[in-house]
Amino acid sequence: MLEVRNLQKQFGGLTAVKDVSLTVPQGKIIGLIGPNGSGKSTLINVVSGIYPATSGAVWFKGDDITHLSPHQSFELGLGRGFQDASLFFQMTVLDNTLIPVKKQRGERPWLAPWWRSWLGEEKQNANRADEVLQQVLLRDHINKPAADLSGGQMKLLELARTFMGEPDMLLLDEPTAGVAPTLAYNIFEQIRLMRDQFGMTFLIVEHRLGILFDFVDWLYVMHMGEILAEGTPDEIMANERVRDVYFGD
């Protein structure tokens, strides 16, 4: 599904990502872990097109997407979530959920003033959003401003919103940051449900290793901008070099 080949990202003299190669097969949940500053978020930002790569390549579903912008990658089916809850806070939960729907007639400026041309489509989209929000237990908040939700609900809304764009794969940067442990578990259960029901693929950066290890199929460990190790959660836990990086000698 996703293949990163010898990717490098430099900011001036600083090399944040060094010759990273990794593979994410379809329908898998892959974890990307490592200490703070190891280059995980930078890697996600380069893969999703927010930062241009210095060298190397990113392939998605057989297409070279190295130089595509984030909206072009999204069109191809590669979505992403952000570390901070990146909602449109002044908009309602429903409006937030409707934003990523692709090819909306009402988003064309020449059709937008003629409500009849898109209202039927909007109702269908809203019905789908309603189902998705019910899935993540946010249906009762559908017409509230997103700013009124709790931190955990915001993360769930972000997940539901990205799902509305029907991506084949999601890059998630700390989807449980700042969320209570029970809700964090719930978020990962939703991720697994999306994988099982819709065959979606995930690459997840996460610091809560206890929860992450229960859900991922494979892990990559980054350190100092490089891939230090890869393997199943059990293999990673047994890896001495990984232990050294996390806990010191």
Add this chain to the structure above:
Amino acid sequence: MTFDVVTTGIALLTYFGIFSLMAISLNLEYGLAGVPNFGKALFVSIGAYTAGVTYTRLLPIIAGHTPLNPCGETLGQALQLRSEIMQGQPVAGFVNFGITLVIAALIGGVVGYGLSYITLRLKEEWFLALVLLVGGEILRITVRGYSPIICASNGVAAVAQPFSFFDDVRTASVAYMLLVLVLALMAYIYAERLTRSPFGRLLKAIRESDRVAQSLGKDAARVRAQVMMIGSAMAAVAGVLFAVNIGFVSTNDYVVALTLDVWVMIVLGGMANHRGALLGVFIITVLDRATAVVAVQLSMSDISIEFNYVRFILFGVILLLMLRFRPQGILPEKPQTTQVADGFARTS
């Protein structure tokens, strides 16, 4: 000097209509999409200069005459010919006025789209703000020094409004006021429908975070350029109405202060709320007219105060107070956008 309430009222409502177009256009651009258009005067002036060109070149042709050079030795004859056509051939006057509006909207829209799309792809939106601010001044100085457009710094007179064929001046003014108000109402309805559509929702999303909107598949630069095209076309139409209302096209009217007046209107009334923008236009237009009347009254008496400057102080104080105590404006933005939300409110 006697104070004519009716004439003042007609002038006030006409200005209200013209500035409503400008404020609604800025509200779409900045209030909804977060594009800081500091070049409103640029797009308004495009409309005015278009009127200057069509009234001197196109109008005589439509009326079956040979156009005369409006600037040189034939200035007087050309001016007289325009006046005669506008008073004696109303159909030609209306056709020319209509064509002027269309050409101005097209030029304004194309310039708005082109400048913003190129600029927004290079840098963030505040770079565009500077480009537009400077662009307005560059165009103004160029037109002021380049004779073929509106006779350079002399400007073009007798750019009469299309109802000037009426013998009674007041009837003509009322008719033009109504035309302007109808156009402003159409702009308001259009903007309101646009705002409450998925396109309006998209603009708000891009305003809140273009980074997130892009990660959700939205081409922020293109969408912002689209709204700039709509807003700039609207501002250019306002420019035609403005020039035709005063009957004169001069570069002196399209300075940065015009842009700032429109900003004060939407900051005061409420950004991303078109009713708020109209309220802001009304308050500022009344204040503007009131200070102008007081200035005239004072100049007629022995009091030696240049009251016109009070207007600038007043607008500056209003801007500061609003930004400090009520940045959302008198009528703030409503959070709900989608038209189908009510159905869900009932079922949830």
